[in-house]
Amino acid sequence: MSDYAETTVRVRYAETDQMGVVYYGNYFTWFEIGRVEFCRRLGFEYKRMEIDDDSMLVVAKASCRYKNPARFDDLLTIRTRVSESKRRIISFEYEIVQQASGEVVATGETMHVICDRQGRPRSLPEKYRKYFPPGRA
Template sequence: MASVETRLRVRYAETDQMGVVYHANYLVWMEVGRVEYWRASGLRYRDMEREDGILLVVAEVSCRYLSPAVYDEEVIVRTSVAEATPRMIRFDYELLAADDGRKLATGYTKHVFCGADRRPAKLPQKYHETLGIKTTGIKENT
């Protein structure tokens, strides 16, 4: 799947005293985009956690702020998988103003698959094709 677009509207509570979106809210929106990416792929975080005991732990996050979003503005969160292996996945994000396509921010999150004990684990095979994980020819330390 190339990318998934999620639309949301800036709530007043998400803005700061200057009238623009508080910077940490962009990370929340990236999470919303990531969850919707999984849902559009036919997957659900909840099922992966409950049925397979796999957690998606954030190992790295980056956000570059380019233009401010303001109250009541509609925002598009475009989410894609940039890299995936049986042990990690990286999502890339573009946050755009819906009215004029202005780029508000770009970023990424890198996640490690972990078991319930929070130790690194391999993602079960049943998820590989959906997420574009190539396992042939990969040599991993176990």
């Protein structure tokens, strides 16, 4: 992946299941961590976009492909980038890599509709458009 931001997480014991591997739902939490940190690295806080500009990135679609198991205490790198940007839609791609082996643990994508607090679709405010140029990556 190119043009991505990286964030590191360590697998906590509570994130694993009875088989000793990460419970599948936790990958979506990690995608969110990657997305929030991606925005922070671009120069703005996700929270400020919601509070100051009445713009929420509502998840409309999410997918994850599991490739290799992650286990308790593994250090993982979450790689995040924008894969598509339109007037009211922003999509992100994710790749989670085990640091010790370099193996890809999972890949995923989320598609977000920009909405106001009442859940009505709206256009991305002008001041954020430079961070999410139109088109596909």
